[in-house]
Each structure stands twice: as structure tokens, then as C-alpha cells.
Amino acid sequence: xxxxxxxxxxxAPYVFVLPFVLVFAIFWVxxxxxxxxxxxxxxxxxxxAQYIGFDNYTKLMTDKTFLKAIGxxxxxxxxxxxxxxxxxMLFAVLINNRLMWGREFFKSSFFFPAxxxxxxxxxxxxxxxxxxxxxxxxxxxxxxxVGPMKFLKEHTTGMIAxxxxxxxxxxxxxxxxxxxGLKNIPDDYYEAASIDGASSFQKFMKIxxxxxxxxxxYVLTISIYAGLAMFIESMMLWNGNNSPKNIGLxxxxxxxxQGIEKNNLGYxxxxxxxxxxxxxxxxxxxxxxxxxxxxxx
Amino acid sequence: xxxxxxxxxxxxxxxxxxxxxxxxxxxxSGGTKSVLDGGAGETATELSYWTFVELHGQHFEKMLTKxxxxxxxxxxxxxxxxxxxxxxxxxxxxxxxxxxxxxxxxDIELGKFPDFLKGTPQLExxxxxxxxxxxxxxxxxxxxxxxxxxxxxxPTHVGxxxxxxxxxxxxxxxxxxxxxxxxxxxxKAGELVYEKTGKHMGTADxxxxxxxxxxxxxxxxxxxxxxxxxxxxxxxxxxxLTLLKDLQDSNVLATVAxxxxxxxxxxxxxxxxxYASAFMPFWMMSRFTNYMSDLSGKVAxxxxxxxEEGMPRSYGGGGTGTVVTKTAKDVQLAKDFLAFAxxxxxxxxxxxxxxxxxxVNMNVWTMEDVTHNPDNQFVKYFQNNPFDVLNxxxxxxxxxxxxxxxxxxxxxxxxxxxxxIFEDGKxxxxxxxxxxxxxxxxxx
Numbered sequence: 077x078x079x080x081x082x083x084x085x086x087x088a089p090y091v092f093v094l095p096f097v098l099v100f101a102i103f104w105v106x107x108x109x110x111x112x113x114x115x116x117x118x119x120x121x122x123x124x125a126q127y128i129g130f131d132n133y134t135k136l137m138t139d140k141t142f143l144k145a146i147g148x149x150x151x152x153x154x155x156x157x158x159x160x161x162x163x164x165m166l167f168a169v170l171i172n173n174r175l176m177w178g179r180e181f182f183k184s185s186f187f188f189p190a191x192x193x194x195x196x197x198x199x200x201x202x203x204x205x206x207x208x209x210x211x212x213x214x215x216x217x218x219x220x221x222v223g224p225m226k227f228l229k230e231h232t233t234g235m236i237a238x239x240x241x242x243x244x245x246x247x248x249x250x251x252x253x254x255x256x257g258l259k260n261i262p263d264d265y266y267e268a269a270s271i272d273g274a275s276s277f278q279k280f281m282k283i284x285x286x287x288x289x290x291x292x293x294y295v296l297t298i299s300i301y302a303g304l305a306m307f308i309e310s311m312m313l314w315n316g317n318n319s320p321k322n323i324g325l326x327x328x329x330x331x332x333x334q335g336i337e338k339n340n341l342g343y344x345x346x347x348x349x350x351x352x353x354x355x356x357x358x359x360x361x362x363x364x365x366x367x368x369x370x371x372x373x
Numbered sequence: 374x375x376x377x378x379x380x381x382x383x384x385x386x387x388x389x390x391x392x393x394x395x396x397x398x399x400x401x402s403g404g405t406k407s408v409l410d411g412g413a414g415e416t417a418t419e420l421s422y423w424t425f426v427e428l429h430g431q432h433f434e435k436m437l438t439k440x441x442x443x444x445x446x447x448x449x450x451x452x453x454x455x456x457x458x459x460x461x462x463x464x465x466x467x468x469x470x471x472x473x474x475x476x477x478x479x480d481i482e483l484g485k486f487p488d489f490l491k492g493t494p495q496l497e498x499x500x501x502x503x504x505x506x507x508x509x510x511x512x513x514x515x516x517x518x519x520x521x522x523x524x525x526x527x528p529t530h531v532g533x534x535x536x537x538x539x540x541x542x543x544x545x546x547x548x549x550x551x552x553x554x555x556x557x558x559x560x561k562a563g564e565l566v567y568e569k570t571g572k573h574m575g576t577a578d579x580x581x582x583x584x585x586x587x588x589x590x591x592x593x594x595x596x597x598x599x600x601x602x603x604x605x606x607x608x609x610x611x612x613x614l615t616l617l618k619d620l621q622d623s624n625v626l627a628t629v630a631x632x633x634x635x636x637x638x639x640x641x642x643x644x645x646x647x648y649a650s651a652f653m654p655f656w657m658m659s660r661f662t663n664y665m666s667d668l669s670g671k672v673a674x675x676x677x678x679x680x681e682e683g684m685p686r687s688y689g690g691g692g693t694g695t696v697v698t699k700t701a702k703d704v705q706l707a708k709d710f711l712a713f714a715x716x717x718x719x720x721x722x723x724x725x726x727x728x729x730x731x732x733v734n735m736n737v738w739t740m741e742d743v744t745h746n747p748d749n750q751f752v753k754y755f756q757n758n759p760f761d762v763l764n765x766x767x768x769x770x771x772x773x774x775x776x777x778x779x780x781x782x783x784x785x786x787x788x789x790x791x792x793x794i795f796e797d798g799k800x801x802x803x804x805x806x807x808x809x810x811x812x813x814x815x816x817x
Contacts, residue, residue: 120493206638208641316459318788321788321789336463337466339466
């Protein structure tokens with residue numbers, strides 16, 4: 077009986093996908109539903125949760141700190157897109173070029189930062205961007221005669237530090253995505269283009285970029301999500317979740333502050349749902365524009 | 374073939390990234406564990422204890438040995454876990470919320486304590502074990518960790534705020550710290566120090582409220598009114614911060630890396646002699662001995678300057694309440710041990726010896742053989758005896774209340790307001806009005 081069940085062609089596929097479905101249901105669907113429910117509740121330590129309707133959401137709309145967190149996350153996301161898509165693509169093309177010298181060396185050294193722990197990297201970056209005269213960045217600035225700056229206390233310089241950390245860490249990863257995309261482009265196209273007299277730039281614009289589109293869409297999608305959900309980098313850079321004037325506060329950071337630090341899980345759940353909505357809307361729009369939902373020809 | 378290799382590499386990488394993305398919490402907060410047996414036998418009960426200060430574990434180790442010797446039938450093994458400050462409180466909060474995974478005994482810092490008293494506290498009442506010692510200890514320190522007359526935490530120290538002066542720098546400028554009585558004196562001295570040495574007299578704190586608390590206590594005010602409602606734009610608060618701002622404008626104070634004296638960055642600044650004074654609670658002494666060894670023999674302790682002579686010169690700052698959780702294995706045992714380890718006279722003497730704190734049993738303050746022990750590391754480090762200063766200000770140590778609004782007040786002041794005032798030069802009144810509005814909004 078068991079044998080027939082296991083060998084049945086109809087059942088087998090379900091058995092194989094079952095582990096995934098279970099993991100998905102337990103670790104994604106259940107928490108999602110439960111946080112949706114919690115976002116309409118007031119949860120107090122040691123007491124039954126009370127339903128309070130949309131109170132959490134109406135409070136969010138006027139919560140200046142939350143709006144600041146959204147602003148920070150959005151700005152960070154946009155700037156990481158601007159930096160972390162074109163440059164890795166360019167590097168990938170350069171490294172992919174046969175004439176390039178030391179390709180393996182560059183490949184591994186670009187990728188290396190992704191292997192270090194964010195905790196360690198964040199701490200090092202905090203020291204590099206320290207406000208003391210002797211910190212690395214201030215020593216460099218001193219060479220140009222610029223006075224010491226308090227990098228982690230001002231909005232612009234704080235964002236620069238965050239972006240520096242992100243760029244250092246993710247350039248190599250995105251570059252690898254693009255490199256694997258490049259491997260899929262047949263050499264014939266380039267040869268044909270060469271015969272027709274196309275310049276290198278034309279080949280890049282007319283062959284490489286369009287054929288990298290699937291990879292680009294993938295990188296774009298995960299970058300949007302990663303940008304909006306950034307948290308640990310900020311936490312490590314400011315040695316905690318409370319940066320001066322909240323310049324490093326992100327949406328997830330605010331969720332953490334409300335839910336974990338202030339024991340206000342209902343409100344934090346509402347923050348999480350808003351983050352989910354924002355991410356979904358941006359990504360679905362983006363995917364619709366880039367044609368992911370169109371039927372393949 | 375090449376293609377396939379790439380594919381495998383890529384999938385491995387994405388797997389690694391995926392896993393590291395999910396495993397965020399695991400890398401930072403393992404904490405360090407150690408089991409203290411303190412001479413306990415086979416039958417000892419094992420209790421777990423969480424703290425965010427490694428030294429607290431050392432104190433418990435000493436007291437545990439004494440407890441096990443005195444109570445052969447109720448011996449204890451203590452399982453100590455030391456975690457970073459935020460991590461520990463967050464984990465404890467989640468454990469208490471869910472009802473599983475909490476330790477038997479835990480340290481909770483004063484700034485976080487009100488959050489654990491929200492709703493129905495998941496902590497045991499400690500009234501019965503505190504009662505025998507109630508007369509010997511400072512009442513206000515117990516009240517800090519209480520709600521509706523129930524005591525939930527046992528204090529570690531009084532935390533009387535004092536001034537620490539680097540006399541090397543002062544000597545260079547020809548300043549005698551003992552003549553500094555009021556903030557006006559301090560300002561004159563500071564201007565002299567800046568003129569002669571180019572160094573700043575003290576710090577303008579942006580990430581802590583020690584200074585603001587001191588100035589409020591001097592004026593008999595507080596961050597909250599009698600009902601516990603926030604009043605951070607009170608005239609007293611405006612006066613306090615205006616005073617500090619004026620000191621900053623005349624180069625007496627300057628902001629410090631890290632935002633306040635009790636940070637790693639600031640230890641370095643003080644250790645290299647860039648600031649001549651700090652106003653901090655008494656426990657700052659242990660930071661000097663541990664992290665600022667270059668200053669050994671150069672630091673003197675004195676009462677804090679006041680706005681007008683006759684005002685109280687200190688307040689009790691910071692603190693840690695040790696609690697027994699509702700899920701503790703053996704509640705009574707944990708409570709009895711805790712009282713023994715933190716409230717008995719022996720414990721109070723050890724708290725000074727090991728931790729360098731001002732113990733809550735004030736009788737200890739006058740035990741010459743304990744406080745003036747020439748072998749004590751704190752007595753050796755400082756120029757004058759810390760307890761001479763403590764006994765001088767003994768009756769002037771005021772209390773800044775801890776209320777349900779306190780964590781929010783602290784958060785707004787220390788992340789936004791103080792930065793706006795001391796870093797951006799925003800108008801004091803305006804900044805405080807904004808803070809009050811923000812705090813009220815958050816507490817709604």
C-alpha cells in the first residue's frame with residue numbers, strides 16, 4: 077500500500093515539493109497572517125491582546141519618526157540602485173573581456189567583502205568614519221586641508237557612510253550576477269557586429285545591455301527589496317538602533333525599535349505591513365514595466 | 374562545461390547569501406556563558422542568570438561561594454550568560470512576552486526597566502526578601518524598580534553623580550578644582566583652561582542625559598511632573614540646557630566622539646587628556662580604572678558645581694535592578710539568594726570591592742577599613758578618597774524618577790534633541806518644545 081502510494085506518479089511530485097511547502101507555510105504564510113492580525117491589536121506584556129481597529133495605522137500616518145524612517149529607506153534604496161546596477165555591470169563587462177589582465181584576481185577581490193560579516197564590516201566602517209582627527213576618513217580629508225568632520229552625526233555624511241558600506245559589500249555580488257548573465261550571450265553576436273563595423277560602445281549598448289535584461293531585472297528586484305529592508309548595516313554603523321537625529325533609522329529599524337525595544341508589537345506589526353505594501357507596490361510596478369508579466373512569444 | 378561550473382558557483386553563492394540573510398540574529402548575540410559552581414555539591418540547584426555587565430558576574434561568583442558554604446542544603450550553581458546591552462534586554466523582553474526561555478535571574482538596566490513593568494509584569498515580587506534589609510538601604514533606589522508598591526528589582530548602587538577632574542590639565546592652566554563651587558566658577562576655570570592649553574574643560578553630552586538630570590535635580594525639578602507626565606520643556610529644563618549651551622559657546626564644553634563620557638570613543642579621548650573633567654555617576658570610576666589606565670593618579674573627585682550655592686550637589690544616576698522572572702525554576706531560592714548576594718552587608722562591601730560602586734547600604738560608606746583600604750584598586754587610582762566626597766554630599770543625593778514615559782523621553786532627547794542643540798545650534802526652547810510634542814505624540 078505504502079509502496080504503491082510512494083511510487084504513484086500522481087503523488088510523487090507533491091512529496092517532493094512538500095518540504096518547501098511546509099517551510100513556506102510555517103515560516104512565511106503563518107507569520108504573515110499573524111502579523112497582519114497583530115497590526116490591528118494592542119499587545120501588552122502579560123495581558124490578552126485587544127483589537128483596536130485601524131488605530132495603529134492612523135497613528136503611523138502622523139508619526140514623524142516613521143515618516144523619517146520611510147524617507148531614509150527610500151533614499152537609500154534609490155541611491156543603491158543608482159550605484160549598484162550600472163557599476164557592477166560595467167565591471168562585469170570589463171572583467172569578462174579576454175584582454176583584461178588579472179581577471180580572476182579582480183573577480184575574487186570584488187567578491188571578498190560579501191564573505192565578511194556585516195557586524196565586523198560595520199564596526200570597521202564606524203571606526204573609519206569616526207569623528208576623531210585620527211580616523212581614516214578624517215586623515216584622508218586632512219591631506220586635502222579639510223577639517224575633521226563628524227560623519228556619523230550629519231544626514232548627508234551619514235548616508236554617504238551607509239552607501240560606502242553598501243557599495244563595498246554588494247558590488248562584487250551584483251557583478252557576479254552580471255558575469256553569469258554575460259556568459260549566456262553567444263560570441264557570434266559580437267562577431268557579426270564586428271563584421272558590420274560596430275564600435276565597442278555600440279556593441280555594449282545594442283547587444284550586451286538588452287541581452288542582460290533578465291539579469292538586470294533580477295538584480296533590480298532584489299536590490300529594491302534589500303534597500304528598503306536594510307537594517308543591520310545601519311545598526312552596526314551606529315552601534316545600535318538609535319542614530320543621532322535618527323539619520324540612520326530605516327523602516328525595519330523602526331519596526332525593531334517599536335516591537336522589540338519598546339515592547340509594542342501591535343504597532344510594530346503595522347510598520348511591517350506598511351513595509352510589505354510599499355515593497356510589493358514598487359516591485360510589481362517595476363516588474364510590470366519591464367514586461368515580466370507579458371506572455372512569452 | 375564551463376557554463377555548469379558557473380551555475381554551481383552562482384547557486385552556492387546565492388544559497389550562502391540567502392542563509393546569511395536569514396541568520397542575522399545568530400551572529401551577534403551568542404553571548405558568553407560560564408557556569409559558576411562556587412563549591413556547590415552534586416545536589417545543587419542550577420539557576421541561570423543573564424547580565425550585560427561582565428563584572429556583575431564576578432561579584433555573584435564571590436557571593437555564591439559564601440552562600441553555598443552557609444546553606445549546604447540549598448546550594449546553587451549559577452549559569453551566567455553575558456550579552457551586549459541591547460541584545461540582552463531585547464531577548465529578555467521576548468522571552469518574558471512569550472513565556473519561554475527566560476532565565477531565573479536577570480539584570481535590567483534602569484532605562485529599560487519601565488518597559489518591563491508595562492501591563493502585568495512577568496517578574497516576581499521581591500518585597501518579602503527585601504523587608505529584612507529595608508531599614509539599611511536607600512529607599513529611593515528600591516522605589517525605582519517598583520510598581521504599585523510591589524518591588525520587582527534589587528538595586529546595585531546609589532550612583533551618586535560626582536565630578537571627575539584631570540588635575541594634570543588643570544595644573545597646566547593654573548586652576549585649583551577645589552575652588553570650583555558654582556557653574557560660574559566652572560565657566561571661569563574652563564575659559565582659563567581653554568586659553569592656556571587649548572583643551573576643553575568638559576563634554577557637552579548629546580547621547581545621554583546625565584548632565585541634564587544633574588541640573589534638573591539642582592533646581593528640584595524632573596523630566597516628568599508629579600503624575601509622571603513628560604515636561605521636557607519646563608523652565609528648569611530650558612535653564613539647564615541654556616546653561617550648558619552657554620558653556621559650549623564659550624569653549625568650556627565641547628561635544629565628544631561617542632556623545633558622552635561613558636562610551637568607548639570617549640574613553641580614548643579622556644585617556645589621551647583631551648578633556649579636563651566629566652560629570653558622571655559614581656560608577657564611572659570603574660570605567661576609569663578599566664579603560665583609562667594612563668590617567669591613574671591624575672584624577673580627582675569632587676562634588677558637582679551648582680547653579681547657586683546651597684542647591685543639592687548630586688543625584689543618583691543609572692542603575693541596574695536584578696529581577697527574578699515568573700518562569701524561574703525555584704522562585705524562593707532565587708529570591709533568597711538574590712537578597713543575600715546584593716543586600717546583605719557582606720554583599721554591599723563586595724559591591725564596592727569588586728565593582729567600585731557606591732553601595733545602597735550607606736553604613737558601608739562610613740566603614741573606614743573598607744572604604745580606605747590602601748590595597749583597593751579604586752582607592753589607588755584616584756587622588757583623593759572617593760568616599761570622602763560621597764560622605765560630604767550624602768544628604769544631597771536627589772532622585773530623578775523613572776516612569777513609564779522615561780524610555781521614550783530618553784530616546785527622543787538622546788537621539789534628536791541634544792544633537793540638535795549641541796551639534797546644530799538649534800534654539801534651546803524651540804528644540805525642547807519640539808521634543809515635548811514628539812514625546813506626547815509617541816506616548817499617545
